[in-house]
Ligand SMILES: Nc1ncnc2c1ncn2[C@@H]1O[C@H](COP(=O)(O)OP(=O)(O)OP(=O)(O)O)[C@@H](O)[C@H]1O
């Protein structure tokens with residue numbers, strides 16, 4: 001078995017690595033857009049404007065209450081039908097990943113904002129700062145310390161979750177693994193290699209994140 | 225204040241029939257009161273009597289349930305009023321300081337004037353320096369508040385409010401969270417401020433201070449101003465049994 005794995009790796013490493021590249025790319029772009037939209041959603045949710053609140057709650061309700069695979073199918077098949085448009089498959093899938101991740105990132109950011117002492121908002125308001133300035137200059141810069149580690153976790157979740165894109169044969173690690181399987185009829189070694197790559201990446205990211213968190217706490221001790 | 229001497233005839237804040245409920249709990253009951261320019265008004269009273277809530281209604285940090293808060297002839301509680309704009313002229317200092325931990329001492333002071341009054345940065349810096357010197361913090365200008373003592377944080381909070389050149393400053397128990405040895409340094413700053421003619425409304429448990437610096441003392445009880453008068457009226461000659469009872473406990 002070890003021998004088979006080594007042989008497979010020697011011959012197909014570039015397929016796996018390309019797949020990994022796809023996985024990282026999908027994860028990065030999804031999380032990046034999700035941070036953008038998630039922040040807007042979180043701020044909308046925390047505004048005292050009821051229609052915004054209902055809108056965001058409805059969105060969270062749907063996204064968190066349905067399986068992500070269904071959401072991917074919806075964007076892959078349903079949305080192009082509804083809009084009567086030809087949309088590239090990877091755009092559909094990435095959009096679905098963003099829409100899904102935005103919901104979770106929204107919650108992460110909302111929790112981060114709410115963890116900032118309310119006295120900070122009151123002090124900002126008492127100085128006459130507008131809501132926008134209070135949020136961008138006082139609250140978010142402090143919330144970011146709570147938010148960044150949680151976003152790192154979200155990214156690690158995303159690295160694993162993009163494997164669902166293999167259902168639609170988008171070029172990422174799971175798809176690469178399938179490709180090698182069908183080319184070689186060696187399912188187990190291919191799976192093991194893919195598994196080891198995922199483990200390697202998530203482990204490195206987890207350690208990196210822990211290191212980063214320690215740095216944040218250190219700077220916090222000397223500052224706050 | 226802009227250097228002009230205060231006109232004690234001028235009403236700066238007028239509160240009319242102010243009531244405030246939190247759910248079923250009525251915290252303020254139909255309060256009508258005026259604060260005049262240059263006046264130093266202390267608010268005393270038992271815990272839970274509504275002192276903080278009253279103070280926070282003055283700059284609309286709490287929205288009145290009914291009644292009006294009129295600041296410089298503008299009804300702040302009215303619709304379509306840009307409260308943020310008017311809050312720039314109503315400073316506030318909190319019990320727990322609420323300094324901004326992610327900004328340096330100097331940035332704490334310059335942030336609001338540069339953002340909201342479009343004061344040029346060098347002008348804002350110059351004024352921050354002046355204010356810091358005034359309260360003995362100029363050597364801390366580039367520190368983060370995490371490195372300051374409680375008394376220093378509160379002095380910073382006071383000059384942060386002053387940097388907006390407010391027409392009145394509201395203090396909510398500014399020394400209650402301080403270690404005893406730091407109370408004096410903060411009270412001294414407030415005293416100096418009172419002497420410059422700044423209009424001050426202060427909720428305090430420091431009876432000696434209230435007696436010494438106030439022009440007028442309001443005693444609050446169960447959501448009302450139960451008694452008021454000069455420091456002598458209240459501390460030597462109180463009429464209301466509730467005032468007498470309260471003072472006998474704290475003095
Ligand atoms: N945001 C709020 N929601 C619900 N109840 C509140 C709120 N703020 C204050 N209260 C209640 O209103 C009453 C008056 O509170 P307030 O803080 O004005 O009293 P206080 O006179 O300042 O008391 P203390 O001397 O303890 O500071 C209290 O019973 C308090 O529990």
Ligand SMILES: [Mg+2]
Pocket residue numbers: 275276277397
């Ligand atoms: Mg209080």
